[in-house]
Amino acid sequence: MQSSTRIMLAAALALGAMPLAVTAQPRPDFGQREFNAKCAVCHGLDGKGAGPLAAHLKKAPPDLTTMAQRNGGVFPVAKTYAAIEGAGGGHGTREMPVWGLDYTIQAAEQLPDLPYNQAQFVRTRIMALLEHLTRLQAK
Ligand code: HEC
Numbered sequence: 714m715q716s717s718t719r720i721m722l723a724a725a726l727a728l729g730a731m732p733l734a735v736t737a738q739p740r741p742d743f744g745q746r747e748f749n750a751k752c753a754v755c756h757g758l759d760g761k762g763a764g765p766l767a768a769h770l771k772k773a774p775p776d777l778t779t780m781a782q783r784n785g786g787v788f789p790v791a792k793t794y795a796a797i798e799g800a801g802g803g804h805g806t807r808e809m810p811v812w813g814l815d816y817t818i819q820a821a822e823q824l825p826d827l828p829y830n831q832a833q834f835v836r837t838r839i840m841a842l843l844e845h846l847t848r849l850q851a852k
Contacts, residue, residue: 744845747838751812760849770808781850788847797839812839 741749749758755770757763760777767774781788799811813835820834 742841742845744841744843747842748845752842755809760846772808774809777846778849778851780846788850790843793843793846794839797842798835812842 748756748760752760753764754766755762755764755774756777757767757774762774762776764774780793784792796809798813799807799809800813816835816838817831820829820831824834
């Protein structure tokens with residue numbers, strides 16, 4: 714195992730263990746926790762777009778539970794990854810934060826003295842979010 718992988722694993726385990734100590738409720742997974750902490754404010758806890766901040770945006774946050782439905786029943790993995798990462802900037806105004814950049818900054822703040830793979834730090838989080846989003850898809 715690469716040392717960066719081992720550090721990521723240790724960090725994920727440490728993060729995962731925290732809520733257990735505080736509460737007896739079932740432990741939410743990493744992707745769900747990221748989503749609830751960073752995305753639900755706009756997209757809603759259920760992903761349908763009715764988060765508390767939604768009314769204050771110029772553009773309504775899209776319903777993230779219909780992404781597969783709107784794509785012929787297949788969850789659009791690459792497109793969604795790109796939408797979250799925000800690389801390339803896209804066109805026009807973007808109200809959605811650029812999470813790739815956000816995670817890059819977060820990595821530098823959290824792991825200032827540890828060797829780590831920055832791209833992997835970002836990718837791990839976006840992949841966890843994608844996994845959570847696939848579970849939110851309307852059947
Ligand atoms: C400040 C409000 C806000 C937050 C926070 C936010 N989003 Fe968004 N999101 C939007 C808006 C608004 C759009 C529509 C495109 C745009 O204007 O940028 C969008 C678009 C998207 C899309 C594209 C959906 C589609 O149908 O193409 C995805 C996927 C997405 N968001 C996921 C997330 C994830 C995952 C997070 C948390 C890491 C998140 N969003 C956090 C407001 C937000």
